């Protein structure tokens with residue numbers, strides 16, 4: 364089993380200048396092909412961006428490099444794009460879902476509440492969906508039934524009925540209605556992609572060069588910003604990290620720290 368850590372979009376905030384963030388995606392080799400966790404922006408977002416994507420890209424001074432798309436990185440690793448059989452989404456905000464169009468044959472796994480949210484977005488945070496990203500009618504796999512079985516005290520949904528790969532949606536709602544973490548069982552333990560449900564609280568240092576520092580509002584957001592942006596899951600995740608940090612590796616969408624460490628191993 365091999366897991367590739369991908370940066371599918373570098374963000375260089377205009378304030379404060381000199382800081383940097385990423386869109387963190389994972390590519391997992393499974394028995395019958397590849398599984399992707401989130402997609403970042405896709406080829407069409409850079410070639411033919413919607414007005415919303417244009418604003419997003421401009422405000423974060425993104426390089427819009429096709430080399431940062433998941434599709435390019437999959438092909439660079441020697442795979443074909445239709446080797447990606449499953450895409451598991453933490454949520455469907457536009458900076459996570461643009462690449463869906465680059466893998467039109469993949470099964471796209473989402474929590475039922477997230478699917479509901481894109482049909483009828485409500486409130487500020489649910490404005491950041493871009494319906495163009497699913498205008499091609501993906502092969503949605505909409506997950507509703509939550510397992511009663513515990514995953515370290517969290518409810519969870521087993522995504523694949525494949526004994527070779529244990530991947531679960533962990534409901535961490537709040538950032539969006541159906542936002543989930545994605546847990547992947549690895550030979551060493553578990554890898555938990557927390558999406559936008561938290562910030563890299565589990566690190567006490569900056570990203571390693573050449574990555575630039577994360578903005579303070581990502582690294583240690585004030586409580587009001589944390590509640591309004593990422594939701595209310597961080598205390599539970601901190602407790603999980605305290606109790607089981609040796610069994611679970613945490614990452615989240617803007618965690619350029621973990622991402623930077625792979626180049627220094």
Ligand SMILES: [Zn+2]
Pocket residue numbers: 454456538559
């Ligand atoms: Zn988001």
